[in-house]
Amino acid sequence: MILILSIILILVGAVNIWTWRRNRERLQVFYNVEVKNTTLSSLVESQLSQRQQSLWQRISFDFNVMMRSYYNLLIMGQSKSRLFVYIFVGTVVGIILNGQYLHYDSYTVALASGIGTVVIMLFLKKRKLKKEFYNTFPEALNTITGIVASGSAITTSFKACGNSIEGVVGKTLKEVDKRIEIGDNIEGVLMNSYQRLPFPEYYFFILTVMVNLDSGGELKEVLSRLTKMLTNNQVLVKTRDGKTAELRMTMTILGCMPFAFIFILKLISQTHYDYLMDTSVGRGILYYVIGSVAIGFIIIKGMINKIV
Template identity: 30%
Template sequence: MIANLIYCLFVAVGLYIFHKQTRLKARRESMLRDNNPLPVTRFLENRAVDMEALTQTTLPQRIRRYAENIFAGIGEFAVLKIIAFYFVTASAGVYMLSTLFKVGTLAGLVIVLPLATFLGIRYLDIRAQRAFENHFPDALNMIASSVSAGESLLHAIQFVGQSLDNIVGKEFKIMGERLNMGESTDTVFRKACSRFPTPAFQFFVISMRVNVNRGGQLRHVITRLNRVLFDARSIDMKKRAMTAEARMSAYIVCAIPFFFLFGVMRLLSPENYDFVMNNPEGRPLLYYTLISQAIGMSIITALMRSVK
């Protein structure tokens, strides 16, 4: 039983990572095609900058990048926060597994700790990406205005770093300082992409690299990219507003069985609760409830994400 749970957990995490990388690559290619004037058949062979080259790193470099991004996302007292997070999640997870599946403490820790690590990193990635996407259009407007006023690209980057006091401003400030110290633009942009591997920022970096190496209308490209990001964010907010009622209904329907089992049945009918939780003949009912809820929420999540 425990081995099957661990196997299913790792398979699910692997499939999720593969699906995430596939979607990220598709978004990159879609953004480049939507903003490239060349025909699709000539797109790959005429690409000025290879998108994959911005994120090609070795495994130790990826681990180091993830560790740096995690500690930067946690903020001050990162070690204490990590210890508190693992203590709370391990205690709650082991208690739930021992109650629902009669799993021992050691086996519960083997299941809970990797899952908690994955979910924690995923939460930090989503929070950092949302914060970056919320403030990135402001940086694009500042760069477009500076370039229109006759400032160089270096001065525009430094201006953004001095003006914005958020995650985007800090990154542009680091980029400006490194360019001032004499680092090449390719090195600075590649390091920036390793910290924020989002399609929008990578396309912005490609535009700057092309402008530095070959020249071009940087203001027009930045303005167009800003419009694309604004339209995408508007569509996303509209989609969330249209699906808010359905999502709330799904959450309520998902919570009702657990509320009835651990609240109503435990207080009003202790013998039935004991039959479901502790009797070998009643535990299949519990497993059926958990599996059906997981399948139902997965289907609802997939339907919500498929809304265009």
């Protein structure tokens, strides 16, 4: 069980670090933006770039930012007490299932169940947040573009978006407006809001706002292009999902079949099921099945994501 948990954690960590660095590489061109204000330049260099750091310093920086983002995502929209209840219930369910089917060490299963519950919650919340962001952020950009086009300052548009847009985008922009009104540094407020919306498009948006506040520019045109790009990307994503729906369904069915067979094995032959679960050879086969399914899911998922 410890071996399975270690493999899963290593794979999840590697995929997340690779995804994080890939998103940063897409925006590498914006690190070279020259600004006139020394304070803004220092902010951009210290928070958006890695400067001349060693490999371990960069890994540590990426890991800390990633963990902060995951923590903010985990507690978003719920209290810490409710989060604790969910983790507790998931741990208890894991212990009960272990007693019925797996027969592993209870302490190891309790730890694995708690971590697994957190991972599942992060996956579901990240999926929900991503869907909500890409559905509402173009509307926020249209509102901001209209306010900027009327001659108002960009900072006045955050309040309008917070009052008119539902979901996490509206709440985040409303929080940005409140913190700006009480006198917080706008660059720091925007960078903190990125922890709640860790998406490349929002990253580009706040960097554009920061540069515009410092030196001016065609903000309306840039935001219009960003809105158009988001809309086109959503169309491409929906097209991709439609064309790969059969492949994804097949992948899900094939991935579930080995575990369904194991469950059926318990019903039709308890002796063979006990051999699979209670012997070193049987557990080796089980580890191979879980590992091969997990690796196959990651490879196929990566291939699908590269389409867009």
